[in-house]
Amino acid sequence: MSVLIFIDQSEGHVKKSSLEALTYGADIAKQLGTTAEGIVLGTVNDDLAALGKYGVSKIHQVSNAALNNVDAQVYASVISQAATASGATVVVFSHNQTGKAIASRVAAKLKAGLVAGACALPDTSNGFSVKKTVFSGKAYANVNILSAVKVISLNPNAYKTVATEGTAAVEALAVTVSEPKVKVTAVNKITGEVPLTEADIVVSGGRGLKGPEHWGILLDLAKELGAATACSRPVGDAHWRPHHEHVGQTGVQVAPNLYIAIGISGAIQHLAGVNRSKVIVVINKDPEAPFFKAADYGIVGDAFEVVPQITAAIQKMKAGA
């Protein structure tokens, strides 16, 4: 019996969402009185032994270069073999793009019940029940997993990473790696920006900014805060901002600590992409904008005047700190 955590890597580096999954999986192991182990596939440049500080005692590594691109079929086969070999009863993923590609395949392969999009530790007092977000963040469901082996994918930014002391034993794992049927011909990663789904702070703009030439005030604020930038659907559709910044029901769903919405009215489809944010600030000149109902803090005012003042006030606060 053990808990196996899939460690996602991009360009040789372990993702923040995986550190959350490691902490989460290690806490489940503590709850069940067992050990937590990680599995990482492909070429990794980070110090894997150091991941022991997130609570895993062992890391299985399959450093086959054929695994540098995520192929759902091949990954699921390798992770399932590892789960069976290590006697894992719980397998944990992050519910990020990679997790969405492979957790379901692993669950079907192991005939394990899956809770996708978990947001809290399981309740094991009477069976095994996991809380997850449903209805695009508007509610939660407590889901019982009935099978012996359980698969859970954890929402990004839903569980706090805790680093303590510890070193993990890194062991090469002998498994069969089949040839992927999907041939990757090009990879286009967005570099030099804070990835939207991992950002602690997101600054987002809507039609209220009136045109792409006015985005400077938003970018200045984002830079001051080390925040990722996002936009509403009409802004993405009008190509004022790149499509990958579109946050909402049909775009990216984010759950940062702080979401600052500038000139966004807050249509229900937009809220579906942001309502898991911990703190929401809305700046809009229309006091009737529906977004204010979902906000924690708000300013009814002209973004072109207010936003540069906020940037300046943050600078001042930092200088004084």
Next chain:
Amino acid sequence: MKILVCVSKTPDTTSKIAFTDGNTKFDEAGVQWIINPYDEWYSLVRAIELKEANPAATIHLVTVGNADAEPIIRKALALGGDEAIRVNTDNSDAYYIAAQIAEVAKQGGYDIIFTGKETIDYNGSSIGGMVAELVDAPYISLATKFDLNGNTATVVREIEGGEETAEVALPVVVSCQKGMAEQRIPNMRGIMAARTKPLKVVEPAAVDALTSIASFELPPAKAGVKLVAPDNVAELVRLLHEEAKAI
């Protein structure tokens, strides 16, 4: 070429979310049901476009749900598609549903199986990957583009921190999202034709559900927005720093 499009019934995006029976059931009172937007706008419309380019192709729709799902199946048929299959069950476990679709898929021998990237009610992103595993086919998750050249598909899909272009030989399972196609509205001819298109009802295969929903809960209500005057942004920054501890 045979295409299978998985279609799910979901509450309209603007529905009020509430629960009944001691928070164990979704409150359907006053809820308008729609085709899950990812299934309709992206996977079904892309399948229709592929058939327009290759009229010999056939499109089958599959829904796992009870008779309440039939109006949305007819609506999907009005957009396009040759016939529909409804697997008669209201089980909500992803594995159970995927196993039913896999059963339909094995019998139909499809070249392409399209699902939406997720349903807007359970948000699991699970069905596509499970079906792919159960029929032993490659899986393209979160696809934003799908083009066919003979028996080979060229796809673009979203990955961590970017996108990836890839080629894959059919058969393949694809989960579809924004970018695949544009929303369409059924025309009168489509609506009339949909009335007589075959809608086959089959009983579910014997499969164990691996999860069950014990209860639902709503998030605690927001305390209400704290408004700060526009000429006092320093106060907002102070609140975010000291009270919310967000910056």
